[in-house]
Amino acid sequence: MDDANPSSKNSSPITPNPCIIHHSDSPSTILVTPLLKGDNYGSWSRAVTMALRAKNKLGFVDGSLPTPKKQDDIPNWQRCNDLVASWILNSVSPEIRPSILYVETAAQIWIDLKDRFSQSNAPKIYQLKQSISALKQDGMSVSLYFTQLKSLWDELSSIAPISSCICGNAKKHY
Secondary structure (H helix, E strand, O other): OOOOOHHHOOOOOOOOOOOOOOOOOOOOOOOOOOOEOOOOHHHHHHHHHHHHHHOOOOHHHHOOOOOOOOHHHHHHHHHHHHHHHHHHHHOEOOOOHHHOOOOOOHHHHHHHHHHHHOOOHHHHHHHHHHHHHHOOOOOOOHHHHHHHHHHHHHHHHHHOOOOOOOOOHHHHHO
């Protein structure tokens, strides 16, 4: 490697191994607050996704890092999977925790929670739309009012994304 040419040092990105456990990674860690209660699934799953991505462990829940085929790699993968599962267990309410305690993998826990709690979006969408239309600035500063309004719009767009036109008719209008 040529030290005089800095571009030759990082010609390919280095992807850290997600099965490496950092010394600060503890099974007792609570990834996000507030804990999942059910009605806050949208914001909770977004926060957990960001936390797991930051720790390079998102693959354990999104399915991109399945159980390895090579027998020698399974114990290390299992240890990391159990760590991620522990983080999720610690990030849900005590009422929900027993229902996922015996699920085998972090990915299965993730799917279970998604199946149960993302289904009730219609009432949440209605509530968010009502909150947006009812929000008044009153005595709030403009920045605080905008922050609250933006937060509501962001949450709404995360659970009810705007569908895009695939038929081609939208092109006629632009």
